[in-house]
Amino acid sequence: MANYTTEILPYGLRAKGFTWLNFCVTAALFFNQYINGIALEAMGWKYYTIYCVFLGFEVYVIYFFLIETRYTPMEEIAKYFDGDAVDVGEVARADMKERGVMMTEVDSKGPRATEIETR
Numbered sequence: 001m002a003n004y005t006t007e008i009l010p011y012g013l014r015a016k017g018f019t020w021l022n023f024c025v026t027a028a029l030f031f032n033q034y035i036n037g038i039a040l041e042a043m044g045w046k047y048y049t050i051y052c053v054f055l056g057f058e059v060y061v062i063y064f065f066l067i068e069t070r071y072t073p074m075e076e077i078a079k080y081f082d083g084d085a086v087d088v089g090e091v092a093r094a095d096m097k098e099r100g101v102m103m104t105e106v107d108s109k110g111p112r113a114t115e116i117e118t119r
Helices: 002-008 011-043 046-065 074-082 088-098
Strands: 101-106 113-118
Touching: 002 011, 002 074, 011 046
Parallel strands: none
Antiparallel strands: 101 113
């Protein structure tokens, strides 16, 4: 669960998204620990029907609204959310420039190389 949250969020939002994930997990654990016992005592076996309907709703949301990212490299996850026009390399270069890291491309035969210097 934590891996999916950090995979799909941009770098600048990962900490906030992970905090929200932890809050929701803690709230669900609190509900399961304390509220389920009270509801089960008050409603008896009928509470299981409500609980199963809610679980079915969760399965529906997960199946139809979460995007499958299995077997996709981290660099290409942004294409699922931003479309095919996104240039992941350009985003990384802009981030490095913002941090004050100089990058120059070196001409060589074969694959391109990049030299990185910090100021």
